[in-house]
Amino acid sequence: MNAEQIKKLAREMGADLVGIAPIERFENVPMNENPAQIKPDAKSVIILAFRILRGALRGIENGSNWGSYTASDPSGMCTYMQEVTYHFARELEDNGFEAVPLIRHSYDLRDKGVPVAPDRAAPDVIIDMEYAAYLAGLGEMGMGKLFLTPQFGPRQVFTAVLTDLELEADPVFEGTLCDKCGKCAEACPAKALDTCRSCGTLPHWPLRTESCKICPTGTSPRPYSLGLEPNRIGAACGRACVKHFEERRK
Numbered sequence: 001m002n003a004e005q006i007k008k009l010a011r012e013m014g015a016d017l018v019g020i021a022p023i024e025r026f027e028n029v030p031m032n033e034n035p036a037q038i039k040p041d042a043k044s045v046i047i048l049a050f051r052i053l054r055g056a057l058r059g060i061e062n063g064s065n066w067g068s069y070t071a072s073d074p075s076g077m078c079t080y081m082q083e084v085t086y087h088f089a090r091e092l093e094d095n096g097f098e099a100v101p102l103i104r105h106s107y108d109l110r111d112k113g114v115p116v117a118p119d120r121a122a123p124d125v126i127i128d129m130e131y132a133a134y135l136a137g138l139g140e141m142g143m144g145k146l147f148l149t150p151q152f153g154p155r156q157v158f159t160a161v162l163t164d165l166e167l168e169a170d171p172v173f174e175g176t177l178c179d180k181c182g183k184c185a186e187a188c189p190a191k192a193l194d195t196c197r198s199c200g201t202l203p204h205w206p207l208r209t210e211s212c213k214i215c216p217t218g219t220s221p222r223p224y225s226l227g228l229e230p231n232r233i234g235a236a237c238g239r240a241c242v243k244h245f246e247e248r249r250k
């Protein structure tokens with residue numbers, strides 16, 4: 001199976017976007033989030049993206065229906081993402097390769113167990129899905145800590161499959177999607193995004209996630225993710241970014 005066949009298969013099974021990173025790109029990633037710790041013989045990290053429907057935000061925008069978002073947000077519909085990712089991984093195994101399906105888990109689960117050897121990470125190793133998506137060429141992290149793709153702006157969530165199948169890699173994304181407009185930060189009633197000038201070298205502005213966990217503007221909790229901020233696309237910050245992309249016809 002080559003990269004083109006793999007991507008076609010994943011899209012046919014229900015993923016909206018597919019990106020491939022060689023395992024070598026994770027060489028400098030800390031052990032407790034490094035996929036090579038989970039599957040040392042992995043050659044490729046395949047990232048699947050699932051879109052959050054545009055229409056799912058309308059009820060929140062109109063102040064009339066929050067349920068349309070949680071019912072349509074794939075991170076809320078976790079079983080759908082899990083099923084697609086599982087069946088995709090199963091197809092890989094049916095074709096003679098080994099595949100580890102991964103969904104987004106709480107970072108709180110890192111370093112809870114005992115390493116099996118001095119040179120191994122303490123379980124659980126939890127990969128950073130957004131960083132993996134970046135390494136797989138799918139997009140970039142916006143300054144509002146919203147991962148952006150050319151296809152959907154901030155409207156997607158990710159899963160991953162580690163495999164010993166060597167595949168042609170996608171180039172790391174080199175475009176610029178975030179124009180640092182600051183609209184995500186301006187829209188936040190809690191001022192949870194610090195748009196400090198001295199933060200220019202950081203990959204995104206600092207985010208006070210404790211505010212996001214109680215944000216009433218349209219967040220939805222992530223399954224299994226006590227240690228993560230909730231999904232913020234439906235919240236004021238995420239919706240401001242969506243609107244900004246649409247105004248720029250991106």
Ligand code: SF4
Nearest residue numbers: 142144178182184241
């Ligand atoms: S709203 Fe503007 S600054 Fe914030 S992530 Fe989107 S493009 Fe970047």
Ligand code: SF4
Nearest residue numbers: 188211212215235237
């Ligand atoms: S989720 Fe709420 S509190 Fe957090 S940045 Fe967005 S609008 Fe602000």
